[in-house]
Amino acid sequence: MTTAAETPMRFWILLGLLPLALTETVQAASQDWTASSTTAMAITGDISLADDRVVFQNGTSLELQALGHDRPGLYRVTPEQNPELLNGNRLCGKQPPTFIVLAHSADRASLAESQSLHLKVFNGPEAPPAAATVGMDTSAPGFCALFNYERAGAR
Structure with missing residues (x-):
């Protein structure tokens, strides 16, 4: 049985843990990757x-729509859109x-398990x-660029 004195204490403990829970949610929603190829x-x-979305180092972003659960990635x-990126370049x-x-990576089952990311860009229909x-x-039709990254903090 909870006493009247314990109820406020539990409230403050839970309130104190709230920022930790929110931080983990934000971290799970965003993944940072470090450029590893010269391109x-x-x-x-x-x-x-x-x-x-993907957000580039200069702050611009591309909005993305997943093609479905049966086609992850x-x-x-x-x-x-065709945003200007570093040094006036575009994808x-x-x-x-x-x-x-x-x-x-080919040696991993999913991006969640991989320390490497290969961002492939296509411009076909x-x-x-x-x-x-x-x-x-x-080799897929419409391929135009490949950019390689390592999971941030992996080095």
Whole structure:
């Protein structure tokens, strides 16, 4: 049985834990990645991923729409946009990207388990195949750029 004196104490303890819970939620919603390839260092810089966008080092972002639970890692860029990134560069040059693939290392089962991220950019009308979400293969139609990253803090 809880006494009247214990109830306020429990309230304050729970209130004190609230910032910790909120911090974990924010961290789970955003993943930070460090540019590891020369193209990523020169064009995108470090990036941050959320469920619905990728944010580049210069603060610009692309809004993403997942293509479905049966195709994890595949996203449509929506609305169509072609932001200027580091050094005046763009992901696919003058053509705006249409799809983004967040590919994981071939030796891992998913991006959550991977220390490497291969961000593949496509500018074709058709979505890349699901196989594009593994490794650095760039043979799918519409491919225009590959940027490599390491999980922030992994070095």
